[in-house]
Amino acid sequence: MTRPAPLSTLRLGASNVYLLSTGSEYVAIDAGPDYEGAWEEATAQMQASGISPADVRAVLVTHGHPDHCALAASWQQKVGAEVWVAAGDRSKLRSGGRDPEPVRGLALDFLEANGVPVELIAAARGRPSGRGGTENRRDVAARLQNLRSIAPEHGEWPGPLRATPAEPDRLIDTDRTISLGTLRLQPLLCPGHTPASTVFLDDSTGDLYTGDHVLERIAPTPGIHFDENGQRIRSLPQYLHSLAGIRSLAPRRVLPGHGEPFTDLGGAVDHITGIFDQRARRLLRRLSGRPASAWELGLLLYPHLRPGAAWIVMAEIIGLLDLLEERGEARPVDGEIHRFIATGV
Numbered sequence: 116m117t118r119p120a121p122l123s124t125l126r127l128g129a130s131n132v133y134l135l136s137t138g139s140e141y142v143a144i145d146a147g148p149d150y151e152g153a154w155e156e157a158t159a160q161m162q163a164s165g166i167s168p169a170d171v172r173a174v175l176v177t178h179g180h181p182d183h184c185a186l187a188a189s190w191q192q193k194v195g196a197e198v199w200v201a202a203g204d205r206s207k208l209r210s211g212g213r214d215p216e217p218v219r220g221l222a223l224d225f226l227e228a229n230g231v232p233v234e235l236i237a238a239a240r241g242r243p244s245g246r247g248g249t250e251n252r253r254d255v256a257a258r259l260q261n262l263r264s265i266a267p268e269h270g271e272w273p274g275p276l277r278a279t280p281a282e283p284d285r286l287i288d289t290d291r292t293i294s295l296g297t298l299r300l301q302p303l304l305c306p307g308h309t310p311a312s313t314v315f316l317d318d319s320t321g322d323l324y325t326g327d328h329v330l331e332r333i334a335p336t337p338g339i340h341f342d343e344n345g346q347r348i349r350s351l352p353q354y355l356h357s358l359a360g361i362r363s364l365a366p367r368r369v370l371p372g373h374g375e376p377f378t379d380l381g382g383a384v385d386h387i388t389g390i391f392d393q394r395a396r397r398l399l400r401r402l403s404g405r406p407a408s409a410w411e412l413g414l415l416l417y418p419h420l421r422p423g424a425a426w427i428v429m430a431e432i433i434g435l436l437d438l439l440e441e442r443g444e445a446r447p448v449d450g451e452i453h454r455f456i457a458t459g460v
Contacts, residue, residue: 123161124370126160128150128272129271130147140170140296141166143173146183148272150273150277153186153189153273156273174197175199175302177325177328178328179207180212181276181278183212185212185277187208187283188279199287202287204312205286207309218341221347229433230452231410287302301315302315303316307337308328323364325371328357328358330374330383336427339429352434394435398416399439399457402439402445402455403457405456406448409429409432413428439455
């Protein structure tokens with residue numbers, strides 16, 4: 116059998132899917148996003164590169180976000196590929212890249228406690244606010260659609276992203292090398308962007324596949340996450356610790372989930388870390404006068420904040436508050452609504 120080319124990249128909107136040779140077949144790094152025509156586009160690109168879709172035997176998901184995992188069901192159903200994901204992101208894969216309802220409920224409760232208006236929380240839950248409401252059903256439905264949309268942080272996709280669920284065939288053991296044919300991949304657990312974000316180091320080429328964990332020009336926003344016991348994870352500090360943990364790697368190339376390959380891993384890590392340090396200092400200045408909730412800080416920093424962007428902004432501000440608290444630069448203030456103030460004030 117003819118040996119496949121060592122690497123092919125599928126471009127599905129703003130997302131990258133990498134196909135790696137095992138000697139006779141292929142492994143995909145990430146499943147890709149699901150939108151109308153996505154599978155047909157993936158198939159056309161494979162065929163144009165001389166690759167039969169049926170030769171892809173495994174799909175390794177870097178993390179459970181829709182633009183990376185929602186096409187997993189198509190790989191399973193169309194060509195019989197196995198889908199692998201780390202255990203901590205299994206529930207996201209099962210929900211098509213979104214949080215399952217119990218976690219979503221915990222996140223909304225937490226956001227309400229951090230000052231998000233009850234009307235927005237009610238809209239996200241898909242029901243009236245219970246306060247006599249000034250919004251009609253059309254207004255609530257429109258706002259709900261905004262809240263559930265995927266913000267195109269990394270570029271554009273040809274259509275709305277669909278949250279298509281899939282059941283993983285295998286869980287990635289991040290303590291063991293993945294050996295498939297001639298391919299040897301070291302999976303490295305890097306939690307923060309999601310609870311079980313995973314990067315893969317190719318032993319033979321020195322290439323590092325990073326998903327969203329490391330992007331060259333973008334600082335990915337860690338979300339609001341909870342562990343299996345319902346305890347909130349301090350995602351941004353965790354993410355920065357994970358970044359520090361891989362900074363000393365010296366890959367030949369970094370192949371991210373969005374954008375082009377690059378070579379300077381340390382420079383990208385320092386760039387991301389510097390962005391969050393700068394944002395944390397900016398937030399700390401806002402806390403120097405009086406206590407403020409995450410929602411109040413969001414309105415101060417983004418006075419024209421749109422409802423559709425509120426959750427991304429809130430996730431970042433809560434992460435920055437976690438970071439300031441971890442550094443001893445801010446402290447929580449007792450009260451029904453969670454508020455913080457700079458230490459020493």
